[in-house]
Amino acid sequence: GQQLNQSPQSMFIQEGEDVSMNCTSSSIFNTWLWYKQDPGEGPVLLIALYKAGELTSNGRLTAQFGITRKDSFLNISASIPSDVGIYFCAGPMYGNKLVFGAGTILRVKS
Amino acid sequence: DAMVIQNPRYQVTQFGKPVTLSCSQTLNHNVMYWYQQKSSQAPKLLFHYYDKDFNNEADTPDNFQSRRPNTSFCFLDIRSPGLGDAAMYLCATSWGAYNEQFFGPGTRLTVL
Numbered sequence: 001g002q003q004l005n006q007s008p009q010s011m012f013i014q015e016g017e018d019v020s021m022n023c024t025s026s027s028i029f030n031t032w033l034w035y036k037q038d039p040g041e042g043p044v045l046l047i048a049l050y051k052a053g054e055l056t057s058n059g060r061l062t063a064q065f066g067i068t069r070k071d072s073f074l075n076i077s078a079s080i081p082s083d084v085g086i087y088f089c090a091g092p093m094y095g096n097k098l099v100f101g102a103g104t105i106l107r108v109k110s
Numbered sequence: 111d112a113m114v115i116q117n118p119r120y121q122v123t124q125f126g127k128p129v130t131l132s133c134s135q136t137l138n139h140n141v142m143y144w145y146q147q148k149s150s151q152a153p154k155l156l157f158h159y160y161d162k163d164f165n166n167e168a169d170t171p172d173n174f175q176s177r178r179p180n181t182s183f184c185f186l187d188i189r190s191p192g193l194g195d196a197a198m199y200l201c202a203t204s205w206g207a208y209n210e211q212f213f214g215p216g217t218r219l220t221v222l
Contacts, residue, residue, distance in 0.1 A: 031209045033209070033210060033211075035213075040198075040216075040218065041215050041216065042116075042202075042213035042214050042215045042216045043200070043213045044213070045211075045212060045213075048209075048210050086150060088152060090211075096141050096143075096158060096160060096204060096206075096209070097155060098155075098209070098211055100152035100153060101152065102151070102152055103150065103151070105150065
């Protein structure tokens with residue numbers, strides 16, 4: 001079935017650094033979603049992208065919908081300890097289903 | 111604030127003892143989903159309701175059932191929980207053609 005390849009698998013960065021993660025697919029997507037999941041909680045939608053080339057910001061987060069519609073990236077600027085968590089990219093399959101990337105585990109060293 | 115609510119947040123059951131998890135939403139979304147998530151993996155879709163229409167994933171065990179008595183509520187029934195069913199169970203909702211799914215906080219199920 002369709003898969004999203006998300007990288008890196010995990011990151012351990014210094015507080016204040018910028019972070020970048022990305023998601024690629026062999027198939028075209030019409031929507032890209034980025035979620036963050038804190039330990040013991042459900043995923044929270046960070047950014048939704050609907051158009052190829054779209055660049056959208058949400059505070060210190062910026063995400064882009066790739067021109068080929070097969071990739072997306074998420075940047076976090078000036079990371080802080082509360083950025084710790086798992087970040088998932090997701091895209092809709094047929095019907096109302098989402099396919100998820102495997103997640104990027106972010107750990108911040110203060 | 112509009113939201114997705116899951117109860118309980120933590121559930122402990124015994125091997126083979128039926129358990130029901132509940133989800134309610136104030137978003138008035140017509141699609142509701144149940145996911146299973148294990149240790150830092152991506153959520154795995156079990157089934158979803160599009161309005162009243164039930165859609166089961168092919169690899170969802172028969173041990174898992176769901177009910178949606180009205181737009182706002184959806185239940186996950188695990189008829190005979192096994193040790194392998196210990197996981198986080200997530201409810202999510204969406205509005206039809208719009209593909210953002212909004213998740214509840216989850217229920218952590220422990221099977222003794």
